[in-house]
Amino acid sequence: MSVEHASGRTVDAYARGDEDIAADELWALEAHLETCRVCRDRLAAAVAEQAPAVMALVDTVRSGLEAELSAAPAVPHGRRRRAAGRTARLARRLSRSLTPTAAPWLAMIAAVTVLALVLDLAGPGVATAAGEVSLVLLLAPVLPVLGVAASWSRGLDPAYELTASAPRAGLPLVLRRTTAVLAVLLPVLLVAGWATGVMIAVWLLPCLAFTSATLALGGAVGVTRAAVALVAVWAAVIVAPALAAGRAPFALQSAALPAWALALALGTAVVIARRGAYCALGAHR
Amino acid sequence: MTHRKDHHPMRAVNSADLAPTAYAWEVQARGLTVAAGRNRTAVDGLDLSLGTGVHGLLGPNGAGKTTLIRALATVLRPTAGTLELLGESVGGPGGHRALRRRIGYLPQEFGYYKRFTVREFVEYMAWLKEVPEADIPDAVQRAVERVGLADRADHRMKTLSGGMVRRVGIAQAIVNDPALLLLDEPTVGLDPAQRLRLRQLLQELGMDACVVVSTHLVEDVAAACTDVVLFAEGRLVFQGTPDRLAAAGGPEHVGDSPLERGYSALLLDPRQQRGTW
Numbered sequence: 271m272s273v274e275h276a277s278g279r280t281v282d283a284y285a286r287g288d289e290d291i292a293a294d295e296l297w298a299l300e301a302h303l304e305t306c307r308v309c310r311d312r313l314a315a316a317v318a319e320q321a322p323a324v325m326a327l328v329d330t331v332r333s334g335l336e337a338e339l340s341a342a343p344a345v346p347h348g349r350r351r352r353a354a355g356r357t358a359r360l361a362r363r364l365s366r367s368l369t370p371t372a373a374p375w376l377a378m379i380a381a382v383t384v385l386a387l388v389l390d391l392a393g394p395g396v397a398t399a400a401g402e403v404s405l406v407l408l409l410a411p412v413l414p415v416l417g418v419a420a421s422w423s424r425g426l427d428p429a430y431e432l433t434a435s436a437p438r439a440g441l442p443l444v445l446r447r448t449t450a451v452l453a454v455l456l457p458v459l460l461v462a463g464w465a466t467g468v469m470i471a472v473w474l475l476p477c478l479a480f481t482s483a484t485l486a487l488g489g490a491v492g493v494t495r496a497a498v499a500l501v502a503v504w505a506a507v508i509v510a511p512a513l514a515a516g517r518a519p520f521a522l523q524s525a526a527l528p529a530w531a532l533a534l535a536l537g538t539a540v541v542i543a544r545r546g547a548y549c550a551l552g553a554h555r
Numbered sequence: 556m557t558h559r560k561d562h563h564p565m566r567a568v569n570s571a572d573l574a575p576t577a578y579a580w581e582v583q584a585r586g587l588t589v590a591a592g593r594n595r596t597a598v599d600g601l602d603l604s605l606g607t608g609v610h611g612l613l614g615p616n617g618a619g620k621t622t623l624i625r626a627l628a629t630v631l632r633p634t635a636g637t638l639e640l641l642g643e644s645v646g647g648p649g650g651h652r653a654l655r656r657r658i659g660y661l662p663q664e665f666g667y668y669k670r671f672t673v674r675e676f677v678e679y680m681a682w683l684k685e686v687p688e689a690d691i692p693d694a695v696q697r698a699v700e701r702v703g704l705a706d707r708a709d710h711r712m713k714t715l716s717g718g719m720v721r722r723v724g725i726a727q728a729i730v731n732d733p734a735l736l737l738l739d740e741p742t743v744g745l746d747p748a749q750r751l752r753l754r755q756l757l758q759e760l761g762m763d764a765c766v767v768v769s770t771h772l773v774e775d776v777a778a779a780c781t782d783v784v785l786f787a788e789g790r791l792v793f794q795g796t797p798d799r800l801a802a803a804g805g806p807e808h809v810g811d812s813p814l815e816r817g818y819s820a821l822l823l824d825p826r827q828q829r830g831t832w
Contacts, residue, residue, distance in 0.1 A: 428666025435628045436683035437655035551630045
């Protein structure tokens with residue numbers, strides 16, 4: 271954008287405090303000076319040249335205040351704070367993607383994954399009467415759901431009402447927080463899956479399907495309730511029979527993948543269709 | 556030649572500030588009905604028009620004040636009737652992004668992040684309200700100064716007293732220079748001196764914005780509001796200046812001040828009294 275600057279004549283007249291500057295010109299000049307450093311510098315030079323009396327007054331005031339000024343704590347200035355460091359900026363960016371209170375939950379979920387991995391590696395899988403099944407495989411699909419719930423729960427996010435009332439609330443914020451949760455947890459799960467030799471797609475697709483289903487259901491009954499319900503269903507229908515039977519259930523074999531893909535597509539479609547729900551208070555239950 | 560905008564604590568007047576408004580009232584409700592919870596109607600067929608100024612929303616506990624303010628903040632959807640805010644009709648499924656950028660809201664239960672400093676929290680809220688990134692530091696500084704917390708700006712929220720936390724809540728509400736400011740019980744937890752200061756701030760803000768303050772304290776209204784909206788059981792009982800509210804009461808009514816007598820004259824009308832408190 272090209273900027274039109276004040277003329278030298280106007281700046282000089284302003285520095286002298288001339289009475290004959292028209293009111294509209296004066297207003298335009300002051301509005302311009304507020305936003306233009308170049309013209310402020312020119313004004314400073316003009317004051318020194320055109321109005322020595324003003325300059326002398328300013329110097330007297332400054333020398334009178336010098337002692338107090340140097341003793342006063344520095345006011346943090348926008349630019350200085352921006353340069354404060356990369357870590358601060360990273361922390362700020364993270365806090366904008368996740369709820370500031372979600373971090374401990376993510377750490378807990380990651381810890382659960384590591385624990386499952388350790389158990390898997392120590393004795394290969396859970397030894398049951400009939401055989402073995404990988405704990406990582408059984409837990410991986412539902413763990414991120416807890417993270418998503420943690421970033422949307424009324425109990426865990428004290429500022430939930432403020433968040434829901436903000437312009438940024440809604441689908442973009444939902445996706446941002448969900449992506450952040452997945453970005454933190456998926457690498458952990460990937461490493462765990464790789465270490466136990468489980469095929470990635472077998473748990474990744476159910477994991478994404480569960481996450482989208484939580485958000486879709488959450489739009490209607492609240493994300494936390496949706497997460498609790500889905501985890502309960504998962505435990506009852508998949509985990510318990512698998513532990514009893516001692517082998518990977520059908521739902522976690524490659525033959526079931528198309529069904530999970532369909533569930534993922536459905537969940538995503540519902541989330542997009544009902545995106546207005548995330549700007550109201552209901553989704554935070 | 557391009558220039559980076561310099562940061563300056565004063566805000567320059569821009570064309571958006573000078574543009575004429577295209578609506579008669581900041582808030583206009585017609586037959587507005589809002590449900591609180593599953594089947595309790597908290598606001599029941601309300602007709603209300605609010606313009607620029609400070610409006611005190613007064614009423615007994617459970618009158619539906621919070622539900623009304625939530626509907627005005629667009630976090631609760633009306634179940635019937637029409638609601639127009641700043642000329643935009645509310646009620647559709649949309650998120651009202653552009654409208655919400657011009658609303659400031661302090662909820663009754665003001666939740667915050669204990670580990671954040673005052674400045675970080677207000678910055679975070681400014682980001683949620685889509686204040687342009689380059690304007691955030693100055694907007695935050697202005698808001699924090701207006702509520703008198705400049706010296707505490709870099710203290711963590713958990714070290715603040717209740718009154719200070721409330722003031723942070725007001726700072727986050729005004730950080731986007733809202734045209735419609737909704738404050739739900741802002742005076743709770745403030746000591747008398749802070750209450751006086753808040754009333755002064757409300758009067759300043761009410762010069763060019765529509766400020767809606769819910770309260771159950773009659774004296775707050777007397778001091779700061781240009782307009783009183785008396786509200787009971789989801790219905791409008793009275794709207795007018797504080798003087799007219801005072802005029803409604805006579806010596807036979809309960810209360811220690813003319814306003815309180817007016818309040819009880821209008822609310823404790825035998826037809827509305829329900830026998831309890």
